[in-house]
Each structure stands twice: as structure tokens, then as C-alpha cells.
Amino acid sequence: MRLRVDLLPHGNYPDVVLVIDVLRATTTAVTYLEHGAEALLLTATPEVALALRPELPEGESSPVVLGGERGGLPIPGFDFGNSPVEAAAQNFTGKTVVMNTTNGTGAAHTAAQTGKHVFLAALVNAHAAARRARATATEEIAIVCAGTDEHVGLEDVYAAGVIAEYLLAMGEFSIDDGARIALTLRRNSGNPIEALGGSGHGERLNSLGLGEDVRYAAQLSTSTLVPTLVGGEDVPGGTLKFIAG
Numbered sequence: 001m002r003l004r005v006d007l008l009p010h011g012n013y014p015d016v017v018l019v020i021d022v023l024r025a026t027t028t029a030v031t032y033l034e035h036g037a038e039a040l041l042l043t044a045t046p047e048v049a050l051a052l053r054p055e056l057p058e059g060e061s062s063p064v065v066l067g068g069e070r071g072g073l074p075i076p077g078f079d080f081g082n083s084p085v086e087a088a089a090q091n092f093t094g095k096t097v098v099m100n101t102t103n104g105t106g107a108a109h110t111a112a113q114t115g116k117h118v119f120l121a122a123l124v125n126a127h128a129a130a131r132r133a134r135a136t137a138t139e140e141i142a143i144v145c146a147g148t149d150e151h152v153g154l155e156d157v158y159a160a161g162v163i164a165e166y167l168l169a170m171g172e173f174s175i176d177d178g179a180r181i182a183l184t185l186r187r188n189s190g191n192p193i194e195a196l197g198g199s200g201h202g203e204r205l206n207s208l209g210l211g212e213d214v215r216y217a218a219q220l221s222t223s224t225l226v227p228t229l230v231g232g233e234d235v236p237g238g239t240l241k242f243i244a245g
């Protein structure tokens, strides 16, 4: 079995893909599902997301809510930002959450172009994601780091190293240099809060007053839920549907 870590999304994915965007899209995605969401629709653009909101009579609560950000801040017309702390304070039972973010949702779309099995991973579900990947893969597990604006993100590579460590404890793998880099970073960057807080994006979120999100995202394996890409005729064009797995 091969284990590969892509420091940024690219290339062909023949088998299992774990998409990581610790700060903050995949952490928030896990949180929406933890808090009752029936499904997540990750859109290619904010416009696709806005078009999915149904027209409803005044006062009627929508079964579809929108979450996402640009520049770290909520997108105008959306109901929520991209904050796991905000998501954790809500009940999404019966709701579909439509998400669009700068990096994470695009990385999922890149992975889904070729990946046979696509899952969303973060530190909060790292162990469950590793177990699911190991149980599903037949030839390769690719851990794909979303990064920030096409630049490598320390937080994503650190999380890839955490997941790679779990995987190596589960069986034999031949690993690539991306995995070696991720493992080295994991072993030399301290605990998750030190690693995330010391990343460029962690510092930026702190400066935006979003440090609680960084601390939330640094929790390790607190969720057993793995967002899982599913197909079907009901999936709107330009979206990827993930359900709790």
C-alpha cells in the first residue's frame, strides 16, 4: 500500500483521498455534521451556493443554509462564516449546509475529479479518517493538503503528519517524500495548538480575532465522524455532496 502526501492539491488520485484544510474548512465541515447537518454541499463558487437557497414564504425556516468565507470573513448573503466555533453553537438537524471557502472546498473539487473515495479530514477527526482510509484503500492513500492561496500551509502538513503517523501504526506502507516531510514536521512542531498557532494562517486568524477557531481546530481526534463524498442524481451541478460516515 502506498501513502502519499501532496503539500498542495494536484495530480491524479487513483484510490482514496483525504482532503485536509484544518484552518478551517474541513474542521468546520466535521462540526456541521457533528451538530446534526444531514448533508454538506461543497460548491465550486459562491454564486453556485447562493443559487441553491430556496425561495420560501416569509418566516419559513429554510432547510438549506449557507456557510463560507472570503479573506477569512463571512460572504455577504451567507448565513454563516467558516467558523467551527460558530457551527458548534448551532443545531443543524435536518439541514443541508452549502459551503464555499477560499481553499478547502476547491481542494475537495480537485480531489473529486479523479479520486475513487474522497473523505474530509482534520485534526478533530484524524484517527477516524485514518481508520476509514485504511479500511477503504486497495492501492494508495493520498493525503491532500489544501494550503492557502496556492501556498503550502504548515497547519495542513502538520495534520497530514498526524494522520500519516496513525496510518503507519496500522500497517505497512511505502511512503513518498511528501509523507516524510509531513512526518518530520509533526515530530518537530510540538503539540497541535503550538503548531497551528505558529502557522502563518493561525497567526492571521488570531489577528482577525478568530483565535478560538484555531484552538478548536487543534483538538485531536475528538470526533469519529468522517465526511464522505457520495454521488447520486439529487446532487446539484457544481457541488459535491458529503454525508456523515
Ligand SMILES: O=C(O)[C@H](CS(=O)(=O)O)OP(=O)(O)O
Binding pocket: 021, 023, 024, 025, 026, 069, 070, 071, 072, 073, 082, 101, 102, 103, 104, 105, 146, 147, 148, 149, 201
Ligand atoms: O476561512 C479560512 O480560514 C480560510 C480562508 S483565508 O485563508 O483566511 O482566506 O479558508 P479555507 O478554505 O478554510 O482555508
Ligand SMILES: [Mg+2]
Binding pocket: 021, 022, 023, 024, 025, 103, 104, 146, 147, 148, 153, 201
Ligand atoms: Mg485553510
